[in-house]
Amino acid sequence: MSKPRVAFFDFACCEGCQLQVANFGEALLDVLKLIDVVEFREVMSEKSNEKYDIAIVEGSITTNHDIERIKKIRNTAKVLIAYGSCATIGGVNGMKNNFPLEKIKKYVYNKDANYFDTIATKAVHQVVKVDYFVHGCPIYQPEFIEVLKSALRGLPYKVPDYSVCVECKLNENECMYDKGITCLGPITRAGCNSWCINNGNICYGCRGMVTNPAKNAQMDVLDKYKIPLDWIKNKINMYNKAGEQAPEEK
Amino acid sequence: MKRVDLKESEYIVKPATIIKAKPMTALEKFFEIELDSGASLDHEPGQFVMVSIPGAGDAPISVSSSPTKRSSFDLVVRNAGKLTGVMHRLNAGDKIDIRGPFGRGFPIRILEGNDLLFVAGGLGIVPLRSLINFVIDNRRDFGRVNILLGCKTPSDMLFGDEVEQWGQRLDVNFNCTVDKSDPDWKGNVGLITSLIPGVNLDAEKTFGVVVGPPVMYKFVIKELLNKDIPARQILVSLERHMKCGVGKCGHCQIGNYYCCQDGPVFTYEEIKDNIEAL
Amino acid sequence: MKQFKILEKKDFPQFIKRLSKKHKVVAPVSRGNKSYAFTQVDSSDQIAMKYIPTILPPKKYFMPQRETLAQYNKSKKTFQTVLEFEELVIFGVHTCDLAGIQCLNIVFSDTPKDINYIARKNRILIIGLECNDYCDEYASCKVMDSHHPNGGYDLFFTELKESFIVHVNTLEGEGIIELTGLFKEATSNHLKEREGVIAAKKKIFKDEVDVHYKDLKPMFDKSAGSKVWEDLEKRCLSCGNCTNVCPTCYCFDIIDEINLDLDTGYRIRQWDSCQNEDFAKVAGGESFREERGQRQRHRYMRKFSYPVERYARHFCTGCGRCSRTCMAKINLKETINALAKENR
Structure with a gap:
């Protein structure tokens, strides 16, 4: 069986969760035995050319362009994993939602505000269907690996519902x-x-x-x-x- | 921390092979299973097994066949979680592991010689089928037999062919109903409780055996009590979450009972004052 | 009275040193402000001799938070049940925790026996330590009769002025006496001093609740519709702290873990709590204890009613951990008193 092609994508985020994955250490070698990483901006320059089985998405959706892009990713991927707080719950980007959009736009971009397209911050699942969630800021590495194993085996991963x-x-x-x-x-x-x-x-x-x-x-x-x-x-x-x-x- | 092999443990599994598998409805799949040791499962009607698939975990599943069928046993699995999801991908020839049988089944020795009124709602037919077929296979040991069956729609009916055969037997009174009819349905429409008043029975020597979804019990039991069937002659099988099957993990506790050891079969007498039971 | 030995206080550091050379020794160690935890020690100054009950009771050594029950290999079609264990001496176990371990022993020895628990327990030596005074206001050990030793140890230390008087309860305990070579016979003066400690304790320890021990079960059995549970329903966060720290809670979950080869892995048993949202949920989605008040009632019934019926023993040791740790300040003594008040 050929290894599933996995692409990492990022939206509004600090890319810290990508760093967590890149920093897996020894476990990374074992992970790479299971998957074929075809796109991962932080560690490689190759692109997937829209051929991948699993999309692993970091970051929140904050522009109309983001919406189009995540929809395209969803259409291509058989499985979509949202990882990191920005992607799973909106994360710190959600603080923007404390303020009226126009006001915060002006505050950030000042006189250039009109050149920037911005929408209220959304988690990925608020825009497209998400199959697996890896919460956390940053992600907890062992949980990411658990989720990946579940995804590769087509099994559900249940995030604990206790505190x-x-x-x-x-x-x-x-x-x-x-x-x-x-x-x-x-x-x-x-x-x-x-x-x-x-x-x-x-x-x-x-x-x-x-x-x-x-x-x-x-x-x-x-x-x-x-x-x-x-x-x-x-x-x-x-x-x-x-x-x-x-x-x-x- | 040291780790050694344990030859004795409640968590040892018995390897088994699926010899037949077929989808029953959109959610339920039927499996016939043989233990690799060649031994019989030796269960009582109403008991359950823990089905184990390494990597997916284990889950309690009622045995649906009568112990009179010796060489293999039947399970009906609803796709509702991790293990059952994996089960649904399996087919004849695939391997699974079994722990058990566990729990207290239906008290056959006590039922012998008495009249029986079976009331099965929805998936309740799955565990009850083990007792119904046992009774049919030992028909002379029991008195009058009434079977009442209820499900949501005609397409949710499990074991349709077998149910039809029960209906055709002269030594069994059979009746069924659906909550919602479809154009081909010629039988009753309505709740299962509506079938009970019409049953002709001798309350003193009748055992009511009730298995169905949690909401069903209160209403059915009320009807049976109206028929003067004593509380100790009303048997129910209760569903609870089980993790260990051996009365330790606490998940299946109903008041002071462990459903996995003290049940899943209880008399109404035993649970009527237990506020967590029904 | 030969089973009493004396260890001079000045020899105590040497005792721990010699003991820890031969055995892995765990003892209560301070963990911040008024928190303690059983932790491995090799010197007596690491040990908090005056401590209030540790965050987790010593049950963590008897049924660890996570334990491997079996290991499997899918391609080789093997599934091997295993035992994980550690040879261990636990020093400084208070009488409430000795009672807690006894409760767990009863549960896991009941048929069908839990071999993992029993095999592990047989490799643990227990040295008890008497409480000459209350830990704090949360304790209710007198009413639960666990403020004094009722067995369940190999050695038991009672602090006297200059020394510890040590009760030798088992052959294994005697082994420790011989191994360390620091103990001498107790004299009649020592025994008299011990009597004095016990007499003093009688004056200090009084029933902490308004209900007699014997009336607890009937009171809880009648409590099904009580307003007390409605109150707890409003207050409980269901964080599970009360059950995780309880020396007699033993509910668990069983899960499978798989290695990154997606072929080999483990069946794991880990602590679970009846306070958690999904604990009593069946596959169909129905939860049989949906309300927090029901879950709290269940917790109390598992201490004061069900085990009394099953094992003729209360499964509360009065250690006070559940009250001490509760975020919402749900207090066992207050709950009992509130039920008692309703009953009057």
């Missing part, structure tokens, strides 16, 4: 809240093996929220730890704003 706290407890980390630090672990879906907290950082919610985050109970928690609602809202907005459209111009 990062579950994995964090299993890793026996001291709770950030006990240190007096606000952390988004309780509402963020797991799958990263509480990577950030294991390394002394907080959870920024880069994987998106669990499906049933118990909003009222969360409010109680904030109340108890005397955390202002705005703090947590701002933290959530950092990655999770693309779920909402930009507010109307006032």
Whole structure:
């Protein structure tokens, strides 16, 4: 059986997730035994000439041109994997949606604003069908490999629908809240093996929220730890704003 | 951390071969399976096995054939998850692994000599078929037999040919209904509960055996109680999520019962005060 | 009274040093502000002798968070069940955690036996450590009768003024005494001092809830429609912390992992929680405990009712971990008292 042809694409992003893939180390050699990489801007100059089986897409959709391009990729690829927060939930690009589009356009491009086509930030699945998601900013390498293995075998990959706290407890980390630090672990879906907290950082919610985050109970928690609602809202907005459209111009 | 082979474990699998496979509906596929050891599965009607495919995991599947069929057994698999998705790609000659049979099946020794009223809704026919065929194969050991069958539409009906044969038998009373008819359907239309009042039965010596989707039980049981069938003579088979099959993992717990060990077959008497059961 | 030995406090560093030369020793080690974890040690100054219950109980050594149950090779058509184990001495196990391990022993020895658990347990030596005072306000070990030792250890240390008095409970425990060569016989003075500690504990440890031990099960059995669960429904985040830190929770999931050759791999058992969204969901999508209040009730019933019926034992050790770790400050003592109040 010939190896599936895999193409990596990027949209609005920092290309950090590509770097994560390029930095797989030894596992990269094993991965390359399974797939034929035909396009990957960060590591090679060859192009796929629109012949690929699996498209692995980084970045969010932020222009009308992006919409056309991702639709074309979707039409060509048998399987589409969205990877990295920008692609899976909009990520930091979603912060743009906090502001009216025209206002933010002017703020960024000033007098040249009219030359730039921009739309409210969208995650890839808000535009085309996505078969697999690898959440995270950046992606957690072991999860990317799990997803790739699932895709190659045609099996579903289920992103855990429980919170990062579950994995964090299993890793026996001291709770950030006990240190007096606000952390988004309780509402963020797991799958990263509480990577950030294991390394002394907080959870920024880069994987998106669990499906049933118990909003009222969360409010109680904030109340108890005397955390202002705005703090947590701002933290959530950092990655999770693309779920909402930009507010109307006032 | 050291790792050694274990010769004894609840997680040892028995290699098996699919000897027949055919799609039944858009979602269900039928499999006939033989253990590679040549041994019989030796299950009780109503028990289940864990089907295992290395790399895809394992999942509980009811045995659908009667233990009177010795050399092989039948499974009906709905494509609803990782393992069952892989199962649907398999065909005759392919290998799978089996753990079990597990659980408490239907109490055949207690049912013997009594009248039986089978009520199967939707996929409920799959586990119930193991008991119905067992009873038909040992017809003289049982009293009157009534079979009531219900499904969503005529095209959802499983085991159509076999069901037709049950209907033609003189020693079985058979009736079925669909929720939604199609132009070719000549039978009843309506919920399965509507068939129960019309059944002529001797409540004292009748066992009601009910298997169907979770929503069905309350309504069917109510009708059976209306017929004066005692709670201890109403048998149900409950569906729960199972991971281990050996009463440890906790997923299938119904109150204090482990569905995989204490069930899946329960009498209504056993579960009527258990708020997690129905 | 020959089974009591004495270890002078000044000899304690040497004890850990000698023990850890021969065995892998794990003991409570500080992990930040008021958090502790059982961690490998080779010196006594790493050990937190005065500690509140560790983040995870020692169950992590008996049923690890992740454990390989089998390894397979698809092309060779092999599926081999395996045991992963480690020879280990756990030092400093509080009586509540000894009780927790006893609960797990009961579950995994019940038919059908879990060979992986039992084989692993047989390779772990346990050295208990008496609590002469409460850990903190979350503990309810007195009402659960686990504030004093009820067996389940090889050696048991009780701190006296100048020394530890050590109860030798097993041959393996005696092996440690001989190996380290630091223990002497207890004198009647030592035994008297120990009696004093026990008497003092009687004054400190009082029932922490308004319900008698014996009335807990009937109270929970009657609680199905209680407002208390409605309250927990509103408060619980279902983060699963309470079950993951519980010394007697043992629910697990089984998953298959495959290597990058897409041919060989492992069947893995990993901890799972009845608080998680998908825990009781069947293939058809129906969840049998959709509401957080139902899940919380289930958790409590698995401590105070179901195991009492099945194994004649409460599966709460009063360690207080679930309350200490709860993001929403759901407190076991408060839940029990609220139910008791409803009953009055």
